[in-house]
Amino acid sequence: MRPHPVDRIARLWQKLTNVVSLGCDVKKTLALALGLSLLGMSANATTVFSDNFDANNYGLNTTPLGWTLNSGSVDIIGDGQFAWYGAGNYIDMNGSTQVAGSISTTLTGLVAGASYALDFDVGFNNGSGNNEKLSYSIGTLSGSYGPPIASGNSTFLHLRFAFIAGGTSAVLTFADAGNTPNDNGGPILDNVSVTAVPVPAAGGLLLSALGGVAMLRRRKKA
Ligand SMILES: [Ca+2]
Ligand SMILES: [Ca+2]
Ligand SMILES: [Ca+2]
Numbered sequence: 525m526r527p528h529p530v531d532r533i534a535r536l537w538q539k540l541t542n543v544v545s546l547g548c549d550v551k552k553t554l555a556l557a558l559g560l561s562l563l564g565m566s567a568n569a570t571t572v573f574s575d576n577f578d579a580n581n582y583g584l585n586t587t588p589l590g591w592t593l594n595s596g597s598v599d600i601i602g603d604g605q606f607a608w609y610g611a612g613n614y615i616d617m618n619g620s621t622q623v624a625g626s627i628s629t630t631l632t633g634l635v636a637g638a639s640y641a642l643d644f645d646v647g648f649n650n651g652s653g654n655n656e657k658l659s660y661s662i663g664t665l666s667g668s669y670g671p672p673i674a675s676g677n678s679t680f681l682h683l684r685f686a687f688i689a690g691g692t693s694a695v696l697t698f699a700d701a702g703n704t705p706n707d708n709g710g711p712i713l714d715n716v717s718v719t720a721v722p723v724p725a726a727g728g729l730l731l732s733a734l735g736g737v738a739m740l741r742r743r744k745k746a
Contacts, residue, residue, distance in 0.1 A: 572640070573631050573696070574717040578612045584620040591627040594697070598625035598710075609647055609680055609712065617658060617700035618710025625710065626699035631662070631718060634689040639721045642687060642696070645680035647712035655703035658711035662696040662718070663687040670702070680714060686721070 580588050582603040587593040597619025602612055617625050634640070642665060646658050659668035665687035696718070700710035 569641070569719040569721055571717055571719050572633060573629075574715075575629075576612060576715050577614055577713075580613050582613065586619075587627060588615060591629045594626035594628055594699070596623035596625040596700070596705075597621040598627055601712075602714075609714065612714070614645075614647070614712050614714035615698075616710055616712055617698065618702075618705065618708055620708055622706045622708045624700035624702070624705035626697065628695050628697040630693055630695050632693045634663075634692050634694055635720070636689055636691050638689055640687055640689060641684055641719050641721050642717075643682065643684045643719070644698075644716045645682050645714045647680045647714070656709070656711045657701040657703070658713065659699045659701035660685070660697065663689045663694045668701045680712075682715075 575588070575590065577588050577600065580586070580600045582605055583600045585597040586600045587598060588600055599616040599619050600613050601607075601616050602609060602614045606616070615627070617627075619625050640663070642660065642662055644660070646669060648656060655670070657668050657670040660666075665685050667685070669683060696716075698713055698716075702710060
């Protein structure tokens with residue numbers, strides 16, 4: 525027996541966004557809205573930007589390739605040194621000058637008014653205490669996230685937020701916004717990506733209204 529169309533859309537939406545934190549009512553509303561207007565639509569999301577920072581070499585007070593340092597400094601760590609999260613490099617948003625860092629990169633080829641998802645992993649620096657916070661902004665999106673105190677340094681938290689592009693280009697910015705800016709330890713950033721989310725107007729409105737739509741823990745890579 526074929527699944528009910530709304531169930532199919534709910535599953536498709538889950539696959540599309542990895543939504544795990546929405547309440548049941550919201551999920552139902554979302555599935556219904558999508559079910560009414562999205563039947564048969566492809567779930568393919570186009571990646572318009574991604575950076576896992578693995579093309580960089582380890583370096584303290586070093587700005588990753590393709591990014592601009594706005595203030596302070598950041599460290600590129602993980603490649604054999606401070607390898608708290610497994611293989612590959614990631615960014616300590618508080619460099620070894622002990623001034624909170626801010627980095628930006630400019631995305632192009634966007635469609636004004638279109639919906640996108642910003643994904644990234646954030647970790648908790650080993651010596652940073654419990655007051656770390658990572659701020660992020662792009663397009664209509666602006667916010668910050670402080671890892672829960674329970675977060676250890678062996679697990680990345682995967683975050684996803686929706687935004688709408690205001691033009692064909694947009695500046696993506698991350699910054700250490702914690703309360704301990706001079707401790708040489710900031711949030712750890714990795715696996716940044718932006719994908720175009722092909723949803724119709726109704727779904728797009730819901731997506732933007734939800735703002736941050738998903739938070740899920742991801743086991744560290746082997
Ligand atoms: Ca990486
Ligand atoms: Ca540091
Ligand atoms: Ca800090």
